Amino acid sequence: MASNVGSPLLEIKDLELEFITEEGIVKALDGINITVKKGEIHGLIGETGCGKSVTSLATLGLLDNNARIRGGEILYRGINLLKLDENTLRKKIRGNEISMIFQNPSTSLNPVYNIGNQVRESILLYQTKDKMEASRLVLSELDRVKLPDPEDISTKYPHELSGGMKQRVMIAMMLACKSNLLIADEPTTALDVSIQAQFLKVLEELKESEDLSILYITHDMAVVSEICDVVTVMYGGQIAETAPVDVLFKNPSHPYAKGLIYSVPGVMQSIEDFETIPGTVPRLINPPTGCRFHPRCEVCR
C-alpha cells in the first residue's frame, strides 16, 4: 500500500453549489478547490455556514434534492464523481472506495444486529465470500482499531457500547470495506476528552500502517493540530487558506484564518489575548461580492 503516497486521491475543482430554498438561492459553495493526497490527513475547518459539510456530502452524492451543482468537478482517482450514476456510486464508490463517518455513530449502526454481523456484512461484500474467513477477519478488523476483547465486542449490540467504542467500530467497518479515502465529519465532537485521545491515536496509527487518506472535517482547532498534515480553512462557501498544519498555526496568512487561530483558547492563554473578528458570518442568500470575508476584514477596511 506504500505506492502512490503523495499523489492526488481526491481533487475538488472549482466546485459551485447552490440550494434552492423558499427564501431564495443559497450560494453554498463558490468555486472551491481542495486536493487530498494519498496517505495524507487533510483537515477541513471553518465555522457555521462555511460549507465544509456540504463539500463532503457533494463528494458522495448525498446532497438533498434541492441542491444544484452549478460548475466544477470532483475527481476521485481521475474519475469525475459528479458524472457517475447513482448505481455506480452506490456499488463502486460509497463504502468501497470512499467511506464516511459522522458525529453520532448510533445513527450509522443498525440497532437490531450485533457488531460482528455488521462488520461481517462489509467483509462479505468487499473482501471474501467465504463465511469462515469472514468471521476471522471480523475479529482482526476489530483488533486493528484496538477494541479490547474483539470476540466479546462482536457479540454485542450497538446500545451496549459506549460512543467511543462505536466510533471505533465505524473505523473497523471502513477498514473492512477496504476504503482508500475516509471522510470524517466531526467524529470526536460528541466524545469525552480521554476517549477522543484514544480515537485520535487509532487514526494516527492507521495512517502510519495503512497510508490511510482522510478528509477530516471539524471546528476543533486543537484536534486539527493534533492529527492533520494539511489544513484548508473555509469561510462562507469559499476557501480562505490551505497550508501545512505548522504553517497555518504559526504563520497564518489569510486575515480570517489569522482571526480564527487567535481566538482559539490554548493558542491564546488568557481572555485579554483573545482576538475577536467583528461582525457575523454572512447569510449565503445574498453573500458579499468577491471575497466573502471583506466586510469584516481589517486589512480590507
Next chain:
Amino acid sequence: MNIVETENLKKFFDSKKGTVKAVNDVSINVIEGETLGVVGESGCGKTTLGRTILKLIEPTSGKVYFKGKDITSLKGEKLRRLRKDMNIVFQDPEGALNPQMTVYDHLDRPLKIHKIVDNEDEKLRRMIDILNTMGLKAEHLIRFPHELSGGQKQRVCIARALCLEPDFLVLDEPTSALDVSVQSKILKLLDKAKRKFNLSYMFISHNINLVRAISDRLAVMYLGKVVEIGDSSEIFHDPKHPYTKALFESVPVPDPDKKVKTPLTGDVPSPVNPPDHCAFANRCKDMDDTICNRENPDLIERYGRKIACHKYR
C-alpha cells in the same frame, strides 16, 4: 467571603439500573468575585452540581450556603426571591428562548416578576444598558429569537440573567454550541460583565483549554466527587491528582508540535452504583492495593490546594 458554599452535598437519582450518585459528597466553595472553573468528563456530576447549588434540583442531603446563609431547605416565595441573586446560563440558547417572545419580552419578564422597576422609562433604560454591555443594540429589543444568530441568542440569554443584577451565575457550557470566533467574543463580554456588575461565576465546561484561559480557581470532578481544587494556573502547571494529570495529558493543544498521550484507557465510568472506595482506582497508575481499593480518599489540603487521593494522605 464565599459567595457559595456546599457541605457534603449529595444528589442521587433512582433508576432501573440502580442509584445514580450524580453528586456524591461535594464540599466546594466559590469565592466572591472569582470565576471557579469546573471540569470533568461525562457523568462526573458537574452539571448536576451547578443546578443543585441553585436549587433547580433539590439536594438529596448536605447543605448549600449562599452569602453565608443556609438555603438548603428554602422553598416557595423565599426561594423565588433568591432567584434574582443567583442565576444560570445554559448551553443551548435556542432551547432557552421562547420563539414567540421578543428580546424585550424576555428581559421584561424577570424584571416584572421580581418587581425591580415599575417605571417604564427606567426599565427600558436598564434593558438597553444591559444589551449594550453584551454588545447588542436597542433595536434588538424588537427582534424574535429566529432573527438572531447563535451568538446573539446567547448574548440575550446572558443579558436576561444579568438584568436582575445577580451576585452569582452558573454558566453551564455557555459557549459550547457556538463557533470559535463567536465564543471568544462571548467570553470577553462575560469578563466585562463580571467586572462591571461584581459577579462571581461557576463556569462548567468540558473544554479544558477554554477553562484554563478564564478561571481563577479550578475544580476537577470525577464520578460525582471533586478530586482536586485550587488555584487554576497552579493546577494546570502542576496537576497532582493522577486523574487530573491524565486528563490534561489527553487534551489536544492547538500546537502541531505537541501531541496528546493516552494515559487513560477504557471508558469513562458510570455513576450508577459507584464503588465505596476510590472510584479512579481501577484506572490509576499509582494505585496502591492496600488502600485505594478499600477506602474513599478525603479531600485534604496539600500544596496549597485540596486533593482527594490516598497518595497524598
